[in-house]
């Protein structure tokens with residue numbers, strides 16, 4: 442099938458590449474000419490494991506191409522996917538300016554039987570508005586489908602090619618059939634292809650993200666209580682997780698969620714609820730708890746240094762909002778860096794792939810190190826913010842030697858607190874039983 446992706450970011454590039462890999466003829470369009478230039482040279486502008494090989498292979502096979510010109514490729518396409526960003530406005534609502542301008546850019550070029558497929562996460566009612574605008578722009582009814590994306594950065598290829606389910610919202614069953622054909626190669630293990638109305642599909646995406654965000658804020662709040670009452674969240678987590686009604690997924694305490702989806706999607710649904718006269722009490726708390734949780738490591742450091750950061754250096758391991766991505770949007774590391782710099786501390790940082798993105802924000806205000814151990818040189822404490830695999834089994838002797846005092850604040854509970862104490866570290870995690878007295 443001939444397909445066009447409008448927007449070649451995390452979602453558009455992965456979706457377009459995976460569809461090309463299953464034999465479709467895919468053109469990826471972006472307004473960012475530099476991005477398209479690099480993609481045409483085989484350079485991938487984002488870090489996503491496994492993606493570069495797929496892009497190179499499918500480009501070489503002639504099934505995948507990159508262009509800045511929607512006018513050139515849209516007329517031949519059966520499905521035109523919109524995968525542009527839908528960031529949040531100051532009031533928390535989704536900003537659809539870029540989204541609708543992308544829609545306007547394709548409208549004049551759509552073939553008479555094209556389906557416009559909305560992959561961007563958009564508030565309920567947007568797909569219906571897309572259909573109305575397309576009718577106004579083209580003078581005819583254009584088929585619109587909602588097809589929210591559930592991939593996770595860092596495992597995007599696997600998530601896309603082996604989805605737990607594919608959700609499609611349509612206003613005519615025939616449109617669902619077109620998309621089913623497209624997704625069939627990825628559903629061979631009988632994972633469901635769920636067809637529903639446009640509104641239910643739009644809502645499904647928000648509900649999924651809001652529930653996952655709720656689990657994270659819930660376990661973080663429980664961890665904070667544990668820490669005060671002598672309980673250990675790791676024991677509690679196991680104690681609840683074996684209950685099949687509860688399970689283990691997304692119940693790891695940490696420094697709060699970040700990224701390009703959870704924060705903005707929780708706030709966008711709060712806004713939708715407000716607009717519809719429903720008080721979103723749970724969602725508001727989820728957001729509030731998360732914002733507070735991003736401060737936890739800084740508060741622990743403040744207690745440790747008695748509020749005096751003058752002459753202190755803090756080493757940070759992990760800058761990306763989660764492992765296996767270079768995405769730093771709404772990353773908890775940024776809150777920690779801001780607080781430390783404002784308090785007068787020096788910051789040294791390492792991340793396996795996200796340092797370039799952080800450097801664009803802070804320049805030489807912080808020192809970036811190419812290895813995790815180099816960050817520790819003369820630092821008064823280590824703060825672990827992202828749970829990259831390579832941080833899980835470090836050489837503790839080297840850490841102790843390089844730090845000027847053996848202090849670790851672990852925002853991801855990577856290590857065993859008893860063992861850390863035996864090794865002579867002042868070690869503090871999130872919600873653990875024996876937090877050292879600062």
Ligand SMILES: NC(=O)c1ccc[n+]([C@@H]2O[C@H](COP(=O)([O-])OP(=O)(O)OC[C@H]3O[C@@H](n4cnc5c(N)ncnc54)[C@H](O)[C@@H]3O)[C@@H](O)[C@H]2O)c1
Nearest residue numbers: 448449450451452471472473524525526527543561562590
């Ligand atoms: N990133 C994720 O993990 C993820 C997962 C599921 C859903 N989503 C949703 O998917 C959507 C896209 O997210 P993303 O992370 O891929 O965004 P992104 O910012 O990485 O990419 C968006 C791309 O769209 C391009 N663009 C903007 N206007 C354009 C136009 N008129 N024509 C062509 N290209 C244009 C931008 O230059 C950019 O490259 C958002 O709604 C997001 O909420 C994201």
